[in-house]
Amino acid sequence: MQAPTQQNAFEKVVEFVDERVGLKTIQAKMLNEPVPGGSRWAYAFGSVLLFIFILQVVTGILLMFYYVPSTDHAYASTQYIIHEVDYGWFLLSYHFWGSSAMVVMVFAHMSQVFLWGAYKKPRELIWLVGLALFGIVMGFGFTGYLLPWDQRAYWATVVGVEIMDKTPLVGDFIARFLKGGPTPGQMTLSRFFVIHVMVLPAALAGLAGLHIFLFRKAGPAGPFRGTPEEIKAKTDYFFPRQVWKDIIAMATVFLIICSLAFIEPVVLLEQATPDPGDYHPEPEWYFLFLFQLLRLKIFGGEFGQFLGAMAIPGAFMAFLAALPFLDTSPERNIFKRPVALIGWTVIMIFILVFTVSAIINREFLD
Amino acid sequence: MSNTKLGLLIFWPTFWTGFPIKLVVVLLLLAAHMHPWEGSGLFFLLLVSIPVDIWALGLCARTVFIDRLKIDPQPGLGPKLWIRWAIFSAVALPVIKIVVSAVTETAKSVVASIIESIKEHIYPTLPVAEQISLELVMWGSVATVALIVCLLGWLYGLGWLAQPFVRNAKPVHGTRDDQVKFWDGLRIPADQPLLLTVFTGTGVVLVFIFWGLMPATTPHPHDEYEYTFEKKEAGIVEPKKVLKETEQVLAKAELVVKKLQEEKGESSEKTLEKNKASMKPKQEDNK
Amino acid sequence: MQPKLTAKAVCTDKEVGKISKVIVDPLSHEISHVVIREWNGEGTERQVPIGQVQEMVNEEEVILRCSSEDFARFPLLERSQYVGIKEVEIAHLEDHLHVEPGEILVPLPRLEQGVPRRTFFTNMTHAIGTLIALPLIFPVLKYLMKPMYKPYDNAWFPVGNIKKINKENIGFQFKFTRGFKEAFMPEQQIEKNIWVVKATPEVQKAVYGGSDRRFFDDKGEVIWVNKSNSPFIGYSGKCPHLGCGYKWRKTKNFPDGVFLCPCHLSIYDEAGKVIDGPAPRPLDVLPMQIDAGGEIKIIDVEYKAGVNNQVRLL
Numbered sequence: 001m002q003a004p005t006q007q008n009a010f011e012k013v014v015e016f017v018d019e020r021v022g023l024k025t026i027q028a029k030m031l032n033e034p035v036p037g038g039s040r041w042a043y044a045f046g047s048v049l050l051f052i053f054i055l056q057v058v059t060g061i062l063l064m065f066y067y068v069p070s071t072d073h074a075y076a077s078t079q080y081i082i083h084e085v086d087y088g089w090f091l092l093s094y095h096f097w098g099s100s101a102m103v104v105m106v107f108a109h110m111s112q113v114f115l116w117g118a119y120k121k122p123r124e125l126i127w128l129v130g131l132a133l134f135g136i137v138m139g140f141g142f143t144g145y146l147l148p149w150d151q152r153a154y155w156a157t158v159v160g161v162e163i164m165d166k167t168p169l170v171g172d173f174i175a176r177f178l179k180g181g182p183t184p185g186q187m188t189l190s191r192f193f194v195i196h197v198m199v200l201p202a203a204l205a206g207l208a209g210l211h212i213f214l215f216r217k218a219g220p221a222g223p224f225r226g227t228p229e230e231i232k233a234k235t236d237y238f239f240p241r242q243v244w245k246d247i248i249a250m251a252t253v254f255l256i257i258c259s260l261a262f263i264e265p266v267v268l269l270e271q272a273t274p275d276p277g278d279y280h281p282e283p284e285w286y287f288l289f290l291f292q293l294l295r296l297k298i299f300g301g302e303f304g305q306f307l308g309a310m311a312i313p314g315a316f317m318a319f320l321a322a323l324p325f326l327d328t329s330p331e332r333n334i335f336k337r338p339v340a341l342i343g344w345t346v347i348m349i350f351i352l353v354f355t356v357s358a359i360i361n362r363e364f365l366d
Numbered sequence: 367m368s369n370t371k372l373g374l375l376i377f378w379p380t381f382w383t384g385f386p387i388k389l390v391v392v393l394l395l396l397a398a399h400m401h402p403w404e405g406s407g408l409f410f411l412l413l414v415s416i417p418v419d420i421w422a423l424g425l426c427a428r429t430v431f432i433d434r435l436k437i438d439p440q441p442g443l444g445p446k447l448w449i450r451w452a453i454f455s456a457v458a459l460p461v462i463k464i465v466v467s468a469v470t471e472t473a474k475s476v477v478a479s480i481i482e483s484i485k486e487h488i489y490p491t492l493p494v495a496e497q498i499s500l501e502l503v504m505w506g507s508v509a510t511v512a513l514i515v516c517l518l519g520w521l522y523g524l525g526w527l528a529q530p531f532v533r534n535a536k537p538v539h540g541t542r543d544d545q546v547k548f549w550d551g552l553r554i555p556a557d558q559p560l561l562l563t564v565f566t567g568t569g570v571v572l573v574f575i576f577w578g579l580m581p582a583t584t585p586h587p588h589d590e591y592e593y594t595f596e597k598k599e600a601g602i603v604e605p606k607k608v609l610k611e612t613e614q615v616l617a618k619a620e621l622v623v624k625k626l627q628e629e630k631g632e633s634s635e636k637t638l639e640k641n642k643a644s645m646k647p648k649q650e651d652n653k
Numbered sequence: 654m655q656p657k658l659t660a661k662a663v664c665t666d667k668e669v670g671k672i673s674k675v676i677v678d679p680l681s682h683e684i685s686h687v688v689i690r691e692w693n694g695e696g697t698e699r700q701v702p703i704g705q706v707q708e709m710v711n712e713e714e715v716i717l718r719c720s721s722e723d724f725a726r727f728p729l730l731e732r733s734q735y736v737g738i739k740e741v742e743i744a745h746l747e748d749h750l751h752v753e754p755g756e757i758l759v760p761l762p763r764l765e766q767g768v769p770r771r772t773f774f775t776n777m778t779h780a781i782g783t784l785i786a787l788p789l790i791f792p793v794l795k796y797l798m799k800p801m802y803k804p805y806d807n808a809w810f811p812v813g814n815i816k817k818i819n820k821e822n823i824g825f826q827f828k829f830t831r832g833f834k835e836a837f838m839p840e841q842q843i844e845k846n847i848w849v850v851k852a853t854p855e856v857q858k859a860v861y862g863g864s865d866r867r868f869f870d871d872k873g874e875v876i877w878v879n880k881s882n883s884p885f886i887g888y889s890g891k892c893p894h895l896g897c898g899y900k901w902r903k904t905k906n907f908p909d910g911v912f913l914c915p916c917h918l919s920i921y922d923e924a925g926k927v928i929d930g931p932a933p934r935p936l937d938v939l940p941m942q943i944d945a946g947g948e949i950k951i952i953d954v955e956y957k958a959g960v961n962n963q964v965r966l967l
Contacts, residue, residue, distance in 0.1 A: 034762055041382075058789075062793060062796060062797070065796075065797060066836075073837060073838070076837035077836075077837050079588065079591055079837065080594070080836050080837040082584050082587075082588070083583060083584055083587055083588070083591050083593065084583065084593065084594060084799070084836070085796055085799045086582040086583070086792070086795040086796055086798075086799050087580070087582055087792035087793075087795055087796045088584075088796055088799075089583065089584030089585075089586075090580065090792055091792065091793070091796060229542060230542065232762075233542045233543050233546050233763060234546055235762045235763075236762050236765055237762065237765050239775075240771055240774035240775045240778055241774060243774075243778055244774045244777065244778050247778050247781050247782055247785075248386060248781065250785065251386055251781055251784070251785050252385065252386045252389060254785050255386065255389035255390060255392075255393055256389065258393055258788075259389065259392055259393050259396055262393070262396035262397065262580075262585075263396065265584055265585060265586050267586050267588060268588060270590075292495065292499075295494075295495035296493070296495050296496055296499075297493045297495070297496065353499060353502055353503055353506065354499065356502055356506075357495070357498045357499045357502050360498050360502065361494070361495065361498055364494055364498070543763050546763070547763065550770070551770070553773075554769055554770055554773050555773070558769065558772070558773055558776070562776050562777065562780060565777070565780060566780045566783070566784070569780070569784040569787075570784075570787065573784065573787045573788050576788055577788070577791045577792070580792070582795065594834065594836060594837065
């Protein structure tokens with residue numbers, strides 16, 4: 001035992017808590033997790049997502065100090081934040097770009113897990129919880145977008161909810177639930193606000209905790225290449241090595257988001273009106289590929305819209321959920337899984353092509 | 367090891383090592399209302415990049431040599447290799463840009479004419495969305511292939527320039543464990559507290575500079591926003607209003623004058639003078 | 654010392670078996686019994702109270718007080734009456750128990766051996782973490798503080814005409830409405846009131862003490878001066894104790910009238926001085942001007958309630 005007289009006040013407090021809570025044991029268990037094959041930059045995306053989420057919560061709470069979720073004041077209060085509150089423009093722009101960064105990181109994280117085959121046994125549950133988290137992140141983007149109540153926000157939401165209306169059987173119920181009525185208005189804003197600010201954060205925090213717990217239970221999958229000796233030689237602990245890589249990645253993402261906030265601060269359009277006027281409704285950039293897909297003629301008409309908006313994306317998500325149970329081969333090396341590699345590449349190219357097409361399409365509309 | 371693979375193995379970590387440091391510089395430039403992609407901002411960014419890149423290249427190249435090739439290069443790898451890479455890239459990258467742009471433009475126009483002929487002869491009612499995606503895939507794939515080929519050529523050049531250093535390097539001895547410990551140990555500074563203090567101190571100073579530079583209100587205000595405090599006293603709007611009002615008053619006066627001129631010939635002049643005299647105080651009131 | 658599992662158990666006359674289990678009291682965390690598995694063929698286990706253990710020679714051997722005959726009379730272990738500690742959560746049990754034959758170890762990775770490496774990455778991680786959080790502190794604080802210190806509003810408001818005042822040294826109430834705009838909210842009209850007294854020279858002296866009263870803006874510039882001989886004195890309608898609205902009332906003790914605050918019964922005379930009650934300072938005098946037609950105008954100044962000095966809020 002160390003000589004108690006040498007301890008300073010801080011150490012005494014730590015000792016006090018540790019005796020009662022087992023703090024040092026908890027800390028050791030959390031931090032001394034061996035990462036087989038060594039810490040990797042590719043493993044950082046999950047931690048970066050957590051970091052982005054925490055900052056979104058912080059900036060979101062700060063925004064709530066001034067934002068008012070009523071149709072009378074939503075626009076004016078957002079403009080007030082941007083123009084008059086000190087650094088309000090920066091915090092709002094950080095929150096906005098942070099949400100885009102989160103979507104990018106979600107894609108990166110999911111791709112990394114997929115390519116490393118880390119969804120296979122015994123990690124199927126982690127993958128499923130991860131898909132739920134993905135849905136929640138998309139929900140965040142969709143609900144948050146409405147809150148400034150400008151033309152862009154209002155019409156993106158109208159279009160989005162109309163798409164959900166196309167779901168068979170429950171579509172009308174879902175659309176009315178989200179809109180809080182037959183048409184969008186104050187009820188919609190209130191519901192989107194509560195969902196964005198209370199429901200989704202709680203769900204995300206809970207599921208993220210479960211995701212991390214399951215991950216620790218199963219242990220990191222590690223690299224898909226290398227002999228056991230090579231992997232053992234390079235093994236290090238989560239702390240400090242992986243944490244170090246994580247924090248560099250977090251710092252880089254933080255700097256990128258801050259830079260984007262300076263380069264393109266949030267500028268609102270005019271206040272929402274029931275008449276779109278010259279404005280062409282568009283969803284957030286990460287939904288653009290779906291938006292463009294629905295412009296194709298094969299998805300015209302009621303059945304076509306259902307097919308393009310609900311059936312195909314739904315089938316794809318269902319396929320992803322079933323993936324660990326369909327792909328039972330233990331092979332994790334991506335270069336030995338040609339179907340997986342080609343499939344992933346095709347999906348990425350598909351999303352890229354349709355996103356860029358949507359952007360090109362804007363000129364055709366003017 | 368092939369040139370292309372060597373080039374990529376060294377370039378990739380070097381780029382990402384320097385990236386966060388350059389980002390700090392970019393952010394400070396942005397806070398100071400400068401654009402890092404043009405003008406003096408770009409110049410400053412490139413200037414700062416030079417020592418950062420030299421350091422990163424030295425560290426990462428040596429790591430790759432030790433970890434993958436099991437050799438330890440001669441000292442001074444960073445600056446020597448950087449000079450060669452810089453000169454080569456200064457020539458190669460603009461060439462690549464020209465080539466890829468030319469290929470893309472050609473592809474775009476070729477594809478456009480293909481689509482035109484399809485619309486004329488085969489499928490006149492090709493819808494807009496399909497057309498856009500089809501065109502994009504057609505010229506996009508050509509441009510992507512061209513870009514990839516060019517980049518591979520560039521990486522080949524980088525690797526080729528690194529090969530002499532590979533030949534001059536000494537082999538690394540020891541077991542796998544020892545090798546891993548060796549390159550890992552390169553990252554630990556001899557005097558830790560000094561480095562940490564300098565690093566943290568520099569960071570804090572930069573943060574203070576950042577706070578001083580960044581604007582408190584948005585650099586892109588909305589055109590029609592009305593500030594609640596008197597930021598713009600009687601701003602831009604009022605002179606126009608004043609002019610309009612004055613115009614209206616003058617126009618009305620002219621009508622009155624014309625009417626009176628028609629009705630009474632001589633007395634109209636007096637009325638005109640009266641109207642002008644009464645208009646002047648009004649103008650002063652409005653301002 | 655505590656007995657080790659698998660240690661040999663020796664009675665007074667001979668060795669009888671080895672310790673296979675220990676039984677611990679879950680409340681006191683102390684060993685109550687040892688369970689000894691006999692060397693005989695069946696390997697029967699007997700429960701022996703810890704008191705029977707005379708001494709522990711070393712980790713391999715314990716000596717019991719009893720003879721082997723007495724030992725054979727100890728009750729057999731009824732395993733079904735106990736649970737292992739892996740099946741039940743008893744807090745801090747392991748802190749007191751040291752009976753394992755050995756610990757279960759895992760190798761420390763090679764890269765983690767070597768304190769300098771660990772500490773370098775640890776410290777750099779902390780440094781970078783701090784540097785990420787740091788840039789936000791100043792903007793966030795200023796962001797939150799924006800509406801806290803607003804500049805003073807020094808606009809003049811007309812409240813009424815002095816014709817209404819027909820007696821000296823009596824309080825007269827004047828009500829007025831003013832616009833109030835908060836940030837992005839639409840402008841609201843709120844009603845306020847002040848009390849005006851037409852003062853005799855004694856009252857003027859009591860209020861001003863012979864010198865002019867200056868009023869300042871937030872930069873310290875004088876914006877208005879109330880002359881010490883001005884006949885009309887206006888008081889803010891808020892009681893300096895806790896901000897209630899007070900009234901001019903005639904009471905039994907003060908038949909000519911006093912300012913009386915109904916909330917905590919502060920009493921002020923016509924010069925605003927505190928006669929009785931918890932008020933910390935006299936009534937607050939307002940900047941006031943009266944134009945040629947007798948219209949009273951005041952600057953709507955509010956001071957912080959409950960403090961001895963005047964601290965301007967609005």
